[in-house]
Amino acid sequence: MITYQIVQSNDYKKVLKLKNYCFRPAYEGKRLEDFMHWVNVSTIQGAFDQEELVSQLIILPLQMTVFGVPYDMGGIGFVSTYPEYRNAGIMKQVLLRSLETMRERGQLLSVLSPFSVSFYRHFGWELFFDKVQYELPAQQLVPSGKTIGNIHRIDELNPDFDHWFSKIKTFYNEQIAIQNGRLIREDDWWQRLLRRTSGTSFAVYTDELGKVMGYIRYTIQNLTLELLDFNAINYESQQNLWxxxxxxxxxxxxxxxxxxxxxxxxxxxLNPQFQQQIVQDKMIRIIDVERFLYSYPFEKIDDPLYLNVQDKQAEWNNQIFKIEQEGQVTIVKTPKNEEMLTMDIGKLSALMVGYHSLDYYVFRKEASGSDKTINQWSNALPKGYPSFYDYF
Structure with missing residues (x-):
């Protein structure tokens, strides 16, 4: 008989064993150290066959910005099931219980990298970020002119590393505080980035007064320079880093x-014709609509907005919500004379983080409402595309 529960610390060796079977090669060294750190600070939803852990997912306690507002977020990673237990509905039950767990812990959003988009769509997650993976021949880069300011190149062996690393973290946090759809990197996440990528270097660009204006995080291996981070405050900073x-x-x-x-x-x-590939590998889900809306930075609400959410997997979201000018959010019964925006939880989640405009979902018949309602909601929603690059 399969039982479902939060995995306790005495079973963490079983967590590692299952992870190593499903995600190879087995971790060692700093990657193993990093994995066990997150096992210890995360919530692990598991399924047991008697004493054996046969299925699991790890819910990392993270935060992300939505139009500058920080939200607690559950990052789903290391979704694993032994092959003899697959296709039996076990992971379905693990996922459903993870929704309840995240809600209990106040994690109002969840982000994951899907092995199957259609599978996670069934449970309410939806794509929300399109990125380009590029491969640029080095000889196609043409100098943009004389560098203004200074570039400081550092790595972990540099005696001033801690000084510059602190400046990089401060700069990153200041930038994402006004951006949309970015992971808020606490100190343990920055340490994760260092542990998981050997040979990491940083280049920090400062203006003539010494103010950090941008940085890159990169590695050089096998005649390839891989850019892991590229954050700049303006176009001039970008050009100096390039x-x-x-x-x-x-x-x-x-x-x-x-x-x-x-x-x-x-x-x-000068020559933009190089290899580029669009990748859609991030999905998002609102875990608790009522509490999410309460903190959401609506731009303009002249009259109360009504939202009819359809969520087959989380009954607490299957409600009609009223959002008023003061930001108050209440659950109401079907209003007699008011018009509602109706969306399922997945498309709503992508809409609210700015993946597409509301008109896009209306055109695809993934959102419905009168012309007046659509116009009211379009005016109320902030604009800005999300950019989520981190991995769990």
Missing amino acids: QFIQSHTAEVEKIIGEASNQESFGTAF
Whole structure:
């Protein structure tokens, strides 16, 4: 008989064993250290066949921004089931229980990287970020002119590493505080990035007064420079960082990295015709609609808004919500004379983080309401595309 429960610390060796079977090769060294750290601070939803842990998922306690507002978020990772227990509905039950667990812990959003988009759509997650993976021949980079300011190159062996690393973290936090759909990186997440990627270097761009204006995090291996982070405060900062990258043409043959599809990446290059691939590998779900709406930064509400949410997996969301000018959110019965926006939980989740405009979902018949209702909601929703690059 299969039983479902939160995995306790005395079973963490079973968590590692199941992970190693489903995600190979087995972790060792710093990656193993990092995995066990997150096992210890996360919630692990599990399924047991007597004493054996046969299915699991790890809910990482994280935060992300939605139009500058921080939300507690459950990052779903290491979804694992032994092959002899697959296709028996066990992971379905684990996922359903994870929704309840995240709600109890106040994690109002959940993000994951799907092995199957259709599978997770069934449980209410939806795609919310399109990124471009690019491979740029180093010789196609053309210097943009004289560098203004200074570039500081550091790695973990640099005696000033802690000083610059602190500045990088501060800069990142200041930038994402005004951005949308970004992971809030606490100190243990920054340590995770260092533990999971050996040979990491940073290049920090500062203006003439010493203020950090941007940075990149990168590695160089096998004649390839891989950009792991690229954050800049303005176009000039971007160009100076690209100038630094271009200076590596003697050491590397290509540069690889990721960018938001909304950025039209590479169009400013002299020759923008290089290999690019659009990847959709992030899905999001609102766990608790009422509490999510309460903190949501609506732009303009002249008259109360009504939202009819359809959620087959989380009955607490299957409600009609009234949002008033003061930001008050209440659950109401079917209003007699009021018009509602009706959406299922997955499409609503993507809409609320800015993946597409409301008109997009109306056109695809994934949102319904009168013209007046659609116009009211369109005016109330903030605008801005999400950019979520981190992995669990």
